[in-house]
Amino acid sequence: MTIDLTDTTTGAIDHALNEARRRLGGMTLGMVLTLIVVTDEAAQYDAIRAANQAAREHPCRILAVIARKPKADSRLDAEIRVGESSPGETIVLRMYGPLGQHADSVVAPLLVPDVPVVTWWPDEAPEIPARHPLGALAQRRVTDTAAAESPRAMLANLAAGYRPGDTDFGWTRATPWRSLLAATLDQPHPPVTAGEIAAEEGNPAADLIAAWLSLRLSAPVSRTVSAGPGITAAVFTTPEGDIKITRADGRTATLAWPGRTDRMVALHRRDTAELLAEELRRLDPDEVYAETLEHADLSAPAELPRRTNAPA
Amino acid sequence: MDVPNAGTRGPAPANPGVIAAGLDPANPLRDPRDRRIPRVAGPCVMVMFGVTGDLARKKLMPALYDLANRGLLPPGFSLVGFARRDWEHEDFAQVTYEAVKEHARTPFRETVWQQLSEGVRFVPGEFTDDEAFDQLAETVRQLDHERGTGGNYAFYLSIPPKFFSTVVQQLKRSGLSDPGPAGPDGRTPWRRVVIEKPFGRDLATAKELNDVVDAVFPAHSVFRIDHYLGKETVQNILALRFANTLYEPIWNRSYVDHVQITMSEDIGIGGRAGYYDGIGAARDVIQNHLLQLLALTAMEEPVSFDADSLRQEKEKVLSAVRLPADLALGTARGQYAAGWQGGRQVTGFLEEDGIPADSRTETYAAIKLSVDTRRWAGVPFYVRTGKRLTRRMTEIALIFQAAPHLPFAATDTKELGKNALVIRVQPDEGVTLRFGSKVPGSAMEVRDVNMDFAYGESFTEASPEAYERLILDVLIGDPPLFPRQEEVELSWRILDPVEQFWAENTKPEQYASGGAGPASADALMGRDGRAWRRL
Ligand SMILES: NC(=O)c1ccc[n+]([C@@H]2O[C@H](COP(=O)([O-])OP(=O)(O)OC[C@H]3O[C@@H](n4cnc5c(N)ncnc54)[C@H](OP(=O)(O)O)[C@@H]3O)[C@@H](O)[C@H]2O)c1
Numbered sequence: 001m002t003i004d005l006t007d008t009t010t011g012a013i014d015h016a017l018n019e020a021r022r023r024l025g026g027m028t029l030g031m032v033l034t035l036i037v038v039t040d041e042a043a044q045y046d047a048i049r050a051a052n053q054a055a056r057e058h059p060c061r062i063l064a065v066i067a068r069k070p071k072a073d074s075r076l077d078a079e080i081r082v083g084e085s086s087p088g089e090t091i092v093l094r095m096y097g098p099l100g101q102h103a104d105s106v107v108a109p110l111l112v113p114d115v116p117v118v119t120w121w122p123d124e125a126p127e128i129p130a131r132h133p134l135g136a137l138a139q140r141r142v143t144d145t146a147a148a149e150s151p152r153a154m155l156a157n158l159a160a161g162y163r164p165g166d167t168d169f170g171w172t173r174a175t176p177w178r179s180l181l182a183a184t185l186d187q188p189h190p191p192v193t194a195g196e197i198a199a200e201e202g203n204p205a206a207d208l209i210a211a212w213l214s215l216r217l218s219a220p221v222s223r224t225v226s227a228g229p230g231i232t233a234a235v236f237t238t239p240e241g242d243i244k245i246t247r248a249d250g251r252t253a254t255l256a257w258p259g260r261t262d263r264m265v266a267l268h269r270r271d272t273a274e275l276l277a278e279e280l281r282r283l284d285p286d287e288v289y290a291e292t293l294e295h296a297d298l299s300a301p302a303e304l305p306r307r308t309n310a311p312a
Numbered sequence: 313m314d315v316p317n318a319g320t321r322g323p324a325p326a327n328p329g330v331i332a333a334g335l336d337p338a339n340p341l342r343d344p345r346d347r348r349i350p351r352v353a354g355p356c357v358m359v360m361f362g363v364t365g366d367l368a369r370k371k372l373m374p375a376l377y378d379l380a381n382r383g384l385l386p387p388g389f390s391l392v393g394f395a396r397r398d399w400e401h402e403d404f405a406q407v408t409y410e411a412v413k414e415h416a417r418t419p420f421r422e423t424v425w426q427q428l429s430e431g432v433r434f435v436p437g438e439f440t441d442d443e444a445f446d447q448l449a450e451t452v453r454q455l456d457h458e459r460g461t462g463g464n465y466a467f468y469l470s471i472p473p474k475f476f477s478t479v480v481q482q483l484k485r486s487g488l489s490d491p492g493p494a495g496p497d498g499r500t501p502w503r504r505v506v507i508e509k510p511f512g513r514d515l516a517t518a519k520e521l522n523d524v525v526d527a528v529f530p531a532h533s534v535f536r537i538d539h540y541l542g543k544e545t546v547q548n549i550l551a552l553r554f555a556n557t558l559y560e561p562i563w564n565r566s567y568v569d570h571v572q573i574t575m576s577e578d579i580g581i582g583g584r585a586g587y588y589d590g591i592g593a594a595r596d597v598i599q600n601h602l603l604q605l606l607a608l609t610a611m612e613e614p615v616s617f618d619a620d621s622l623r624q625e626k627e628k629v630l631s632a633v634r635l636p637a638d639l640a641l642g643t644a645r646g647q648y649a650a651g652w653q654g655g656r657q658v659t660g661f662l663e664e665d666g667i668p669a670d671s672r673t674e675t676y677a678a679i680k681l682s683v684d685t686r687r688w689a690g691v692p693f694y695v696r697t698g699k700r701l702t703r704r705m706t707e708i709a710l711i712f713q714a715a716p717h718l719p720f721a722a723t724d725t726k727e728l729g730k731n732a733l734v735i736r737v738q739p740d741e742g743v744t745l746r747f748g749s750k751v752p753g754s755a756m757e758v759r760d761v762n763m764d765f766a767y768g769e770s771f772t773e774a775s776p777e778a779y780e781r782l783i784l785d786v787l788i789g790d791p792p793l794f795p796r797q798e799e800v801e802l803s804w805r806i807l808d809p810v811e812q813f814w815a816e817n818t819k820p821e822q823y824a825s826g827g828a829g830p831a832s833a834d835a836l837m838g839r840d841g842r843a844w845r846r847l
Contacts, residue, residue, distance in 0.1 A: 175348045176383055182341040183352045183386045187460055188499060216340045252423045255387045261458045265387045266380070266424040278348065288346045 003080040047122040053273035059087040067100035074099040104133035128161030144169040145204040156298040164285035170204030190238035195221035200228030211296035353787030362470035363393035374415035375779040388459035390431035404434035445486040463501030515804035542778030576701040585666030594677040597697040619791040630802040639813040645674035646823040646830030648700035653826035702847040706737040742766035
């Protein structure tokens with residue numbers, strides 16, 4: 001059911017929610033968190049859809065915050081959706097005029113009591129997410145550097161402004177690669193003396209994986225540029241030759257190990273809903289991300305060693 | 313991290329499975345704090361016997377695919393099928409493909425299938441055929457070489473238990489069961505064997521069966537599947553009890569009146585007459601699933617969640633379980649009669665194909681148990697299971713004592729029952745709390761209401777099938793969710809006297825299909841002034 005409220009207040013929204021719940025028969029039970037989505041009119045459809053999908057795994061109240069017409073008079077419009085595609089509730093909050101600067105005053109009364117709060121910026125994110133009024137309400141703040149104009153610059157910002165509880169989709173996208181790399185080194189292997197990560201330019205996941213590897217392996221790991229899509233290769237240099245994982249098509253990787261037949265590994269790129277669901281799985285500070293972010297070399301941006309052809 | 317990244321390292325860990333669980337000094341990329349990186353199985357081969365069987369096609373092969381799809385199988389993971397079929401590798405790959413397509417839980421992805429199918433091999437032969445097993449040994453060695461599976465083999469015996477002996481001896485004769493010496497890197501390859509219920513039909517046969525496997529595989533490498541223990545909610549019992557302050561203080565005889573553990577099915581025996589006749593509901597369900605649920609509910613807090621501590625507590629509590637003095641009054645059993653279930657007309661147990669008309673096998677069993685410990689003295693545990701009942705459900709219900717004093721007029725609390733905490737195991741996984749609440753209005757009237765928690769996970773990729781979880785644990789070498797032989801024997805010690813009493817003294821009572829079981833089960837509860845929860 002969808003309820004539209006124009007020029008409304010949080011009190012009226014709360015009332016309408018209760019009413020809707022009563023009519024549908026006690027729907028709020030079992031909500032495990034509040035997810036604040038900070039978005040705009042153009043991007044809200046995709047963001048809310050992804051949030052709804054993630055809510056199947058983590059039943060939650062979704063509060064989509066959309067700032068509109070900063071010059072207009074202050075006004076709050078709300079669209080409440082309950083009992084639709086996901087087990088929780090979605091409230092789209094459109095804030096006009098100066099109210100847009102005080103979104104937290106609208107959001108705070110609508111948080112589900114007692115359960116954690118997560119704030120997600122699917123697109124542009126503030127420099128210091130924890131300082132943003134909507135970030136301050138949350139114990140987990142999710143950004144996406146890949147959506148930024150200059151991902152590296154934004155990653156550098158995030159590193160400077162890091163607070164425990166911050167996390168970024170660049171890091172989330174790195175998970176399948178990182179687990180494959182870890183699984184690769186579960187096998188008895190010669191010592192790794194150096195590494196390389198090749199990816200298209202502006203790929204924060206690749207920057208973070210390179211930083212993570214060099215930190216964990218205490219070895220130099222270079223970040224090279226390829227044509228993509230996404231990350232195309234990871235190489236461990238060893239005295240017995242290179243252990244190489246290459247992925248040319250964004251879906252299937254090949255693991256080449258000196259002296260063995262090549263092996264294929266499915267390594268598909270995940271959609272936003274899957275990334276978000278991973279983020280919602282654990283809400284405590286991600287220490288490994290913090291260390292990696294701190295270690296990442298984000299100072300030297302443009303002049304990366306360039307590869308002429310796609311990595312072998 | 314100050315451990316240098318070296319290719320060789322010290323002695324092999326005592327439990328090689330821990331490697332993949334994140335404590336491996338040899339793999340600097342693993343860090344226990346890094347919770348995003350999932351536990352991934354180490355390099356290995358799974359050799360599956362009985363690949364043409366029901367279980368393999370409906371559960372095991374789909375679970376392997378789902379694991380691969382979630383990125384939890386290592387690169388190079390290989391599956392070898394063994395069966396008496398004249399097949400090539402491709403034929404078996406095709407069989408696997410169809411099983412996966414039809415039964416996998418996660419979406420089908422061609423790329424994942426390709427990854428899996430690269431490692432699929434088939435070896436044809438009878439269990440008595442030496443040559444076939446030599447061929448099998450050759451096949452896995454080749455996989456080690458080609459795919460880097462490291463000499464680690466898991467043998468899944470998805471076959472009738474009467475063949476265990478032959479197969480296990482063949483594995484020994486062909487040298488497959490012997491992990492051999494540690495490799496140049498200091499790691500000893502592992503061997504694990506997975507067996508399915510039934511673990512015998514009484515204490516004596518359970519011991520015989522164990523001896524057969526034990527003769528070749530050391531106890532720690534034997535993984536007994538009780539798929540209930542792979543379920544999220546069952547593991548949640550431990551979280552509920554030991555991660556909270558709320559429940560433990562009342563989890564004892566001072567507050568609990570009694571406990572009911574139920575597994576009811578709406579279906580009959582289906583095509584399993586050959587297996588079921590002579591076994592019956594108690595051996596099929598109570599001996600393993602329900603007594604395991606009882607153990608998890610009643611046990612003391614383990615000092616840690618490692619396999620040994622957990623199993624110790626389960627064994628302690630199972631060894632404290634007592635039967636009622638008079639088995640005639642403290643047990644009930646029945647057979648479903650023809651009738652109507654869920655809107656369909658169904659046949660009775662005695663008319664089922666393959667069941668003799670005079671069969672005394674029960675399809676419903678209920679037993680009143682007590683647990684002789686300080687915590688549970690005087691608190692009865694009622695366990696029941698049956699087929700063709702009202703609906704399919706499994707739950708553990710703790711029913712609390714009535715409040716010692718009610719400061720209301722008697723009429724105000726007429727509709728107030730006892731508080732209850734219900735752990736719903738299936739199908740609708742979650743926890744329910746039942747308590748009294750005032751009915752809105754000007755009169756004081758108190759009535760039972762439910763508070764419900766259902767974690768949404770059940771319909772997403774993140775919530776694994778029990779078999780996925782268990783197969784992954786086998787490949788990782790993580791044993792807490794697998795009952796040990798001692799637990800199996802303790803359970804048979806509980807059940808054997810009941811089976812003997814039934815065999816000598818009673819005939820199962822007929823009960824209506826689609827109902828709640830035989831009248832004698834209701835009478836059992838009635839004598840104690842209690843009633844079964846509604847199905
Ligand atoms: N199905 C379940 O849901 C379930 C649940 C719990 C436990 N289990 C246990 O799991 C195991 C397998 O169950 P299932 O339902 O898959 O059984 P099944 O359908 O009867 O399959 C048995 C398998 O064993 C093979 N087999 C039987 N006799 C053989 C022989 N003489 N030589 C070579 N192969 C032989 C069969 O191969 P052929 O096709 O060549 O006959 C078939 O692949 C059993 O131990 C069962 O008790 C099953």
